[in-house]
Amino acid sequence: MATAGLHDSELGELQRRLIILRVGLLLVVALLALRLWHLQIREGPYYRDLSENNRTRSVIMEPARGLIYDRNGVLLANNVPSFTLYVSLEDVKNRELLIEQLTNLLGLDEALVRKKLTARGSKQLPRKVKDRLSLREATLIESHRLDLPGVMVQVESQRNYPGGVTASHLLGYVGEVSPEQLEKPEFADLHQGSIVGQYGVEKFFDRLVRGQAGQKSIEVDALGHEKRTVVVEQAHAGDNLYLTIDVRLQKVAESLLGEESGAIVALDPRTGDVLAMASRPGFDPNVLSRELTPKQWAEIVQNEGRPLNNRASQGQYPPGSVFKVMMAAAALESNTVTPSTTIHCNGGYQFGRRLYHDWKAGGHGSVDLRRALIQSCDVYFYTVGQRMGIETMASFAHMFGLGEETGIELPSERIGIVPSSAWKQKAKNEPWLPGETISASIGQGYVNVTPLQMASLIGTVANDGVTFRPRLVRAVMDRATGALEERPAVPKRTLKLRPEILPLIKEALAGVVTEGTATRAKSALVTIAGKTGTAQTTALGKDKKAEKDIPKKFRDHAWFVAFAPVDAPTIAVAVLGEHMGHGGSASAPLAKVLIETYVKLNLPAPAAVPDGAVAREADAGGQETR
Amino acid sequence: MIDRVINSRGFDNFDFRFIGLIFVILGVGVLSIYSVTHDQGVAFPFYAKQIVWIVLGTVAFLVMWLSDYHRIARLAYPAYAIILVLLAVVLFEGKSSRGAQRWIPMGPFAFQPSEFAKLVLIVTLAHYYSKAPRVGWLQRVVLPGLLVLPGLLLILKQPDLGSGLSFLAVYAAMLLMVGMRSKALGVILLFSLMLFPFAWEMMWGSLHDYQRQRIMAFVDPAYDPGGKGYHALQSRIAIGAGELTGKGLYGGTQSQLKFLPEGHTDFVFSVFAEEWGFIGVLALLILFVTLIWLSLEIVARAKDQLGALLAVGIICMLCFCVVVNIGMTAGMFPIVGIPLPLMSYGGSATIMTMASLGLLLNVKRRRLSFF
Numbered sequence: 001m002a003t004a005g006l007h008d009s010e011l012g013e014l015q016r017r018l019i020i021l022r023v024g025l026l027l028v029v030a031l032l033a034l035r036l037w038h039l040q041i042r043e044g045p046y047y048r049d050l051s052e053n054n055r056t057r058s059v060i061m062e063p064a065r066g067l068i069y070d071r072n073g074v075l076l077a078n079n080v081p082s083f084t085l086y087v088s089l090e091d092v093k094n095r096e097l098l099i100e101q102l103t104n105l106l107g108l109d110e111a112l113v114r115k116k117l118t119a120r121g122s123k124q125l126p127r128k129v130k131d132r133l134s135l136r137e138a139t140l141i142e143s144h145r146l147d148l149p150g151v152m153v154q155v156e157s158q159r160n161y162p163g164g165v166t167a168s169h170l171l172g173y174v175g176e177v178s179p180e181q182l183e184k185p186e187f188a189d190l191h192q193g194s195i196v197g198q199y200g201v202e203k204f205f206d207r208l209v210r211g212q213a214g215q216k217s218i219e220v221d222a223l224g225h226e227k228r229t230v231v232v233e234q235a236h237a238g239d240n241l242y243l244t245i246d247v248r249l250q251k252v253a254e255s256l257l258g259e260e261s262g263a264i265v266a267l268d269p270r271t272g273d274v275l276a277m278a279s280r281p282g283f284d285p286n287v288l289s290r291e292l293t294p295k296q297w298a299e300i301v302q303n304e305g306r307p308l309n310n311r312a313s314q315g316q317y318p319p320g321s322v323f324k325v326m327m328a329a330a331a332l333e334s335n336t337v338t339p340s341t342t343i344h345c346n347g348g349y350q351f352g353r354r355l356y357h358d359w360k361a362g363g364h365g366s367v368d369l370r371r372a373l374i375q376s377c378d379v380y381f382y383t384v385g386q387r388m389g390i391e392t393m394a395s396f397a398h399m400f401g402l403g404e405e406t407g408i409e410l411p412s413e414r415i416g417i418v419p420s421s422a423w424k425q426k427a428k429n430e431p432w433l434p435g436e437t438i439s440a441s442i443g444q445g446y447v448n449v450t451p452l453q454m455a456s457l458i459g460t461v462a463n464d465g466v467t468f469r470p471r472l473v474r475a476v477m478d479r480a481t482g483a484l485e486e487r488p489a490v491p492k493r494t495l496k497l498r499p500e501i502l503p504l505i506k507e508a509l510a511g512v513v514t515e516g517t518a519t520r521a522k523s524a525l526v527t528i529a530g531k532t533g534t535a536q537t538t539a540l541g542k543d544k545k546a547e548k549d550i551p552k553k554f555r556d557h558a559w560f561v562a563f564a565p566v567d568a569p570t571i572a573v574a575v576l577g578e579h580m581g582h583g584g585s586a587s588a589p590l591a592k593v594l595i596e597t598y599v600k601l602n603l604p605a606p607a608a609v610p611d612g613a614v615a616r617e618a619d620a621g622g623q624e625t626r
Numbered sequence: 627m628i629d630r631v632i633n634s635r636g637f638d639n640f641d642f643r644f645i646g647l648i649f650v651i652l653g654v655g656v657l658s659i660y661s662v663t664h665d666q667g668v669a670f671p672f673y674a675k676q677i678v679w680i681v682l683g684t685v686a687f688l689v690m691w692l693s694d695y696h697r698i699a700r701l702a703y704p705a706y707a708i709i710l711v712l713l714a715v716v717l718f719e720g721k722s723s724r725g726a727q728r729w730i731p732m733g734p735f736a737f738q739p740s741e742f743a744k745l746v747l748i749v750t751l752a753h754y755y756s757k758a759p760r761v762g763w764l765q766r767v768v769l770p771g772l773l774v775l776p777g778l779l780l781i782l783k784q785p786d787l788g789s790g791l792s793f794l795a796v797y798a799a800m801l802l803m804v805g806m807r808s809k810a811l812g813v814i815l816l817f818s819l820m821l822f823p824f825a826w827e828m829m830w831g832s833l834h835d836y837q838r839q840r841i842m843a844f845v846d847p848a849y850d851p852g853g854k855g856y857h858a859l860q861s862r863i864a865i866g867a868g869e870l871t872g873k874g875l876y877g878g879t880q881s882q883l884k885f886l887p888e889g890h891t892d893f894v895f896s897v898f899a900e901e902w903g904f905i906g907v908l909a910l911l912i913l914f915v916t917l918i919w920l921s922l923e924i925v926a927r928a929k930d931q932l933g934a935l936l937a938v939g940i941i942c943m944l945c946f947c948v949v950v951n952i953g954m955t956a957g958m959f960p961i962v963g964i965p966l967p968l969m970s971y972g973g974s975a976t977i978m979t980m981a982s983l984g985l986l987l988n989v990k991r992r993r994l995s996f997f
Contacts, residue, residue, distance in 0.1 A: 011931045014803050014938070018926055021803075021941070025922075028949050029915050033908065035956045039866040040904040047866025051900075054863065055879045219879075 063211030066238030079157035091150030128193030172200020211238030269459035272468025320533030323443025330396035374516035385441020459572030462563035465495035532583035533559030560587035655969030683980030690984030738974035748939030788964035799942030872903030
């Protein structure tokens with residue numbers, strides 16, 4: 001090449017300049033190595049964490065809640081599949097935009113969505129935003145998948161109550177665990193969006209019924225496609241409950257109250273089994289188990305009928321003359337009277353300057369204890385009460401389980417009031433007045449009881465003094481093993497009365513129905529014994545008007561407690577009708593229908609011994625579960 | 627007759643270290659491509675295609691190695707003209723992919739002229755400088771600059787920022803090595819600095835939105851982690867998560883689960899780094915450095931200026947690609963689409979790189995032939 005020689009010096013120059021390239025190369029590579037060392041060694045663990053989070057999403061697997069059956073295996077609460085909307089905050093780039101999208105797309109309440117997405121809690125766990133999406137809503141979400149990063153629709157089981165309003169107070173309802181609940185230790189293993197029982201059996205037995213959530217770790221690729229699922233922890237379904245109630249009896253009890261407010265409790269006095277427990281007005285637990293807007297919730301809570309109040313265990317009312325059953329036993333046991341002691345009733349009892357009226361204007365004449373019960377003579381019990389004094393009265397009332405919890409397995413049972421001088425001092429900071437003893441002796445004044453306590457009380461009488469703790473759940477089935485654990489009847493206490501006392505009272509109570517204040521409870525089907533009660537709500541006593549002229553809310557509460565059959569009682573009933581007037585006219589007929597229903601239901605297949613019954617139901621229940 | 631002699635000498639000088647290095651790096655590349663794409667379930671997966679490219683590349687390598695580089699250099703201007711035409715064709719007829727028009731479809735394959743343009747430019751500039759008189763910097767700087775300009779503009783228009791920058795790098799390296807006087811170098815540097823704001827303004831203005839966003843994302847990767855910073859962030863996570871010893875072959879979750887886009891092409895290094903860790907990365911760097919060091923030896927012993935310039939151009943291009951690619955995956959530079967030589971998947975790039983290396987060895991082969 002001609003030019004080769006010409007450029008020889010330049011070649012040399014070029015080759016000398018190679019040193020620049022060599023040094024430059026080493027410098028740059030050293031810089032790269034340093035950078036890589038920084039990334040991989042110094043910050044390696046940090047990036048490894050990031051890469052783990054990049055690929056895995058934790059998903060809670062909600063456990064299936066345990067099923068709830070009645071005593072005959074009729075399903076009262078089950079689960080149905082439904083769509084739930086979750087948002088994985090990690091994948092949400094623009095929260096405001098998402099809130100807007102969800103609000104527009106599904107017509108959700110903006111404040112609600114915002115609350116869900118901004119609530120405190122783990123960022124790693126998806127947030128539950130809405131449950132029970134309709135198919136349309138779920139489809140809408142799915143069709144907008146690409147515009148909604150981090151939004152997931154999952155199929156979950158939702159609590160369902162096939163009976164609707166039936167036994168609603170007893171069953172209760174479920175709802176999302178509240179932030180306040182989450183703070184408590186018993187909810188420590190839960191998370192935002194967890195469903196817990198908020199009322200009734202659902203709440204009381206929540207631990208058993210709830211089950212245990214599982215967790216899976218889903219490995220997702222960059223497009224959010226599931227690649228691999230690692231189950232970290234299996235979910236465990238909750239236990240099944242077999243209640244003691246008979247849903248047929250329950251429905252009758254509820255229909256008997258109809259539109260009225262009130263409560264009906266039916267127990268098996270031999271075991272304490274709750275056969276029916278009605279409280280009206282009721283509510284639909286299906287509605288309450290859904291997420292409610294604050295407005296909907298306010299409507300329910302502020303409803304004057306207070307539908308969320310379980311009147312059977314939480315309603316407190318003066319017992320009125322029903323109290324006389326306890327008084328009679330107390331009078332005999334404390335030797336205040338003998339069965340043959342007679343007291344003359346001329347329609348009023350003078351104490352100091354005040355005349356205490358009998359409900360019967362002309363009086364009952366001369367009555368012994370038996371007649372006093374049958375006719376519900378007030379003057380007799382005024383006298384007895386005055387003689388025994390408030391302290392004796394209170395101690396016997398406590399013996400009958402008043403002023404304390406029956407121990408029923410429901411949340412927030414109320415205990416009523418058994419007044420005494422000590423109680424008054426403490427509650428009102430005032431001394432006890434002698435006249436107050438007179439009101440108390442016919443179950444007025446400060447005395448307050450719940451219908452459940454009354455049912456338990458009459459059941460105790462029926463069961464010859466042995467009180468059982470009211471039992472709602474007969475058996476629990478472990479869903480993992482299928483093992484059925486029977487829950488025994490728990491005797492609570494035995495009345496310490498002379499043996500002749502209770503038979504005498506029972507005989508008198510039978511008379512109440514055959515010839516006394518409760519003849520409207522007389523049944524051709526079964527012998528019934530009972531006691532009426534008319535509890536004054538306000539001091540309207542003196543100028544008696546005709547019942548229908550008094551505004552409803554000032555009318556008396558109508559009580560009736562009963563047991564049947566008289567010679568071998570298998571059912572004890574307490575009926576309370578709020579502002580329904582006289583126990584004999586308003587409540588006694590209801591008790592009669594209920595008892596007759598009970599007898600009819602049990603006639604074809606006579607009540608089996610409890611053990612056998614549970615075993616039989618278990619089989620039936622087991623099949624349904626499978 | 628004399629060709630025979632040369633050829634036999636060529637085999638005498640067959641540099642097994644050099645060839646060995648090339649194929650080791652190629653192998654590592656195929657392995658990494660296989661790792662990311664083996665589960666795609668297509669009949670003809672990327673790694674298999676890459677092997678085909680390597681075979682074709684080997685042919686190109688042999689052709690370039692065994693020809694006379696003087697003869698090749700004589701084809702430079704016509705070749706450059708053809709490349710310019712092809713680049714123009716790309717603009718009008720090319721196949722678009724991810725917002726850029728860089729390919730000319732050829733049956734099931736696509737041909738990327740900008741890759742070959744790099745090699746053609748090197749040959750063209752080397753040819754020009756080996757002939758150019760040594761006087762004046764009109765001949766030294768401006769004329770070759772004018773030579774570079776049309777290709778550069780056509781490439782930037784696609785847009786292919788990576789290839790465009792390679793073009794500039796090759797031009798700059800040539801300038802540096804061709805014996806530019808220090809004084810002239812200083813003037814150019816000063817002039818460039820003065821012009822930089824205007825140039826930046828012009829460049830920023832001519833950039834596509836996504837390019838601007840990438841640069842923004844480079845300045846602050848958290849600026850939009852799901853968007854334009856996504857590549858950068860995911861790549862850094864992949865590399866960092868490799869730690870010292872790596873997650874093992876197929877163990878790279880970033881790449882396996884497709885968090886890392888382009889794992890087989892521009893981000894193949896991230897895949898490798900995640901799977902093999904810092905130890906693997908160091909080893910790979912050493913392989914590249916050794917390869918380049920051996921290449922520099924070739925320059926040092928080149929017998930004429932054309933050979934030296936060819937070798938320098940090729941080395942600078944390779945260096946530039948390696949450094950910029952690794953630098954961008956490691957978050958040191960903005961993301962410009964530059965493949966990692968010998969490792970990234972891609973027919974045009976693989977064939978071009980191997981042809982370049984063939985030409986480089988050609989220079990060495992001719993070292994001892996005096997004629």
